[in-house]
Amino acid sequence: MEELVTVRTYTYAYEAALAKSRLQSEDIYCFLKDELTIQANPFYSNALGGVKLQVPASEVRRAVDILDTMSERSIGDQPKTISVHTANGMIDECPACLSDEVSPVKKASMRIFGLSLLFLGFPLPVFSRMYHCYNCGRDIKVLRSRGNRKP
DSSP, rough: OOOOEEEEEEEHHHHHHHHHHHHHHHOOEEEEEEEEHHHGGGGHHHHHTTTEEEEGGGGHHHHHHHHHHHHTOOOSSSEEEEEESSSSSSSSSTTTTTTTTEEEEEEEEEHHHHHHHHHHSOOOOOOEEEEETTTOEEEEEEEEEEEEEEO
């Protein structure tokens, strides 16, 4: 058996599992060192140095290239917040990636928070209702459509 070399370390086991499955889809043998220990007790992650993704020494260059392209596939310069108009003010799927992994969240309005602190001397916490897509990481501001309004 060829010597295994650590190509990446991850804080959480699920992050390492995603990278491992990507490498395995390219027919690269890989092993997650300390995966089960960190799954059993996540607080040991820093002490152990995280979950180590290891590949054979002959496959290091190819594995690093694949993992680099994985990290480049982030949303980059696309907007983090999108606005959509709906009749009832609710959505079932992300308009950007069409994933159904969306849930409502409340985001604090930092503008009103800062202005109230400046002018009133104390902060007024004002929250806006948004949705967050856990697939692409975008926040979705949903605006209610009134009548026959053009988007």
